[in-house]
Amino acid sequence: MGFKIKDLFVSVEKKEVLKGVSLDIEPGEVVALMGPNGSGKSSLAYALAGHPNYVVSKGRVELDGKKLLNKKVNERANMGLFLAFQYPVGIDGVNVKEILITTLRGRGEKISALELKKKVEKEAQKMGIEKELLMRSLNDGFSGGEKKKMEMLQMSILKPKYAVLDETDSGLDIDALRVVADGAKKAAQKGMGVLIITHYKRILEYLRPDKVLVMKKGKMVAQGGEELVKMLEDKGYKKL
């Protein structure tokens, strides 16, 4: 069991962005990944999800004992991997409910449109998402906070085994931040492994990571507990 990344090398347009990254996430574990801009954190997220521009040249990734890297993007998702995007795209004429029902039915779940609607509305209410946003084209005119919440809403309905949250806390006000952190925390308590990529201490105060990792120039440079966050806050990344 567990989400295991071993010695991963990734290039984008022939430029190497990950240079041998290893990382383990156990079910229910919260792992924080920090590091300066351009260190390769988002590249790791994209490479794991299978973005076609991120070419893996070496390394191995297993999700609960199954090989991940030879799978298509959608197959990886259906194995239980979820990526909450840092900048979720908008899609004209497609709302969040259509995405969710297509995904769930694709997995073979028999869910009626009405059941899903109720489920989504209930979840949206908990997260303080306006009902009107559920009908609108995805992310069409949404605020930054609404976009991030919409990612978390999808996560809570899809119930992945492991979720990568790529700067899901950036640009959120305190209330929205709490909502996002709460969602991740509750899912972790139910056994979901979380990899949260962040620049800020604040979300980690809610989330209480089991492990904190620091990346720099495509490599892991430090590992520790919450005390590492405090240290980074005081001294920055330069010393690492």
Place this chain on the structure above:
Amino acid sequence: MSSFKYVYKSGKGLNEKLVREISSLKKEPEWMLEKRLEALKIFNDLSLPEWGADLTGVDFSNIHYYLKPLQNQKKSWKDIPDEVRDTFEKIGVPKAEREVLSGVKAQYDSEVIYGSLKKSLEKKGIVFLSMDEGLVKYPELVKKYWGSVVPLGDNKLAALNSAVWSGGSFVYVPKGVDVGLPLQAYFRINTERAGQFERTLIIADEGSKVHYVEGCSAPAFSTGSLHSAVVEVIVEKKAKVTYTTVQNWYKNVYNLVTKRAFVKEEGEMRWVDGNLGSRTTMKYPSCILAGRKAKGEMLSIAWAGKGQHQDTGAKMIHLAPETTSQIISKSVSKEGGRASYRGLVHINKGATGAKAKVVCDALILDDESRSDTYPTNKIFENGASLEHEATVGKIGEEQLFYLMSRGIKAEEAEAMIVNGFLEPIMKQIPLEYAIEMNKLVEMEMEGSVG
């Protein structure tokens, strides 16, 4: 279906004798025969338009211009022959009829052979007949308006239709009457090389309101077939007319159609047009905005797949002050298909305060396919305004990745993006047609990426 019999099947080709024969078989008044003959002369004098799609495959000498099925108009569903009923079952007429239709007219080749009208329509004084019946029962109305919006010599194909027309609908909505549920007609070509030349005339009297829907589908056959309809709509003062078309002709049909509405003061005309099928379509529904504050609207979808050329658009002619128009055109091209938008906005001198808006969005799904935009704007009035927006795009890789990252297969994700692109128009189409169109889009998208 192959054993379906025709009472009368004209030989191939077109001449005066044939036109006289059609008119006499239909027992038409002398004036209609004269119009037909005059139109035939014009047809022979005019040449095919060369500014649009490639029409070199149209062979006028190799078409049956008139087919009269064995059966006459039937009143009840039970009287319909099994083969015809099967065809209708396949395109969903009976179910639709039971549930929502206020009246069904279906055209099987050149003659309306089945039609049912609910009593409520008749009670309100609404006339919904085949054009042939309309001519018999309402000769004065037909004589007054037939050919008044699309003149005989408008273009070669309109002239052809005027010479050999058969079938189509005749609709009259009396003053102040709101028809309520849409009036629906189903058209179908079922004989090889059968030309279908239906003629529709809709008259919406003052303050009335009507939504007319036509859906087309044709079974497979091997050689080129021609569909050339003429539709004329009269929108009287403050009347509102919506005309919805779902065109899914088989991919060897030339679909060359002239549709035009004459809109009087504060009247509103809306064309909703979905073009999925046919080999080549040339169709530019028009609104002549003749009265003050008249409003014209065109919402269209064109789908150009393998071997298809959809050359579609709209014309908005502003003749009076404060007239407004809007054209929203969306096209998708794939597997070498070609979608062209061709539109005209004409604002006459004196049409002060006229406003027009044109939006054309094109989605090209692969490198073999093509999209063109040919807008023409003729503005002769300084106090008028025109907005024009056009976008051409491909399916975004990031959108595809996003949907797939949720667990959706590539081809399904692509279909979702395409359907989403078309959605603003789809939601204007009556539900049963929208569902059919969605299904068609999904079918067309299957296996396109992988």
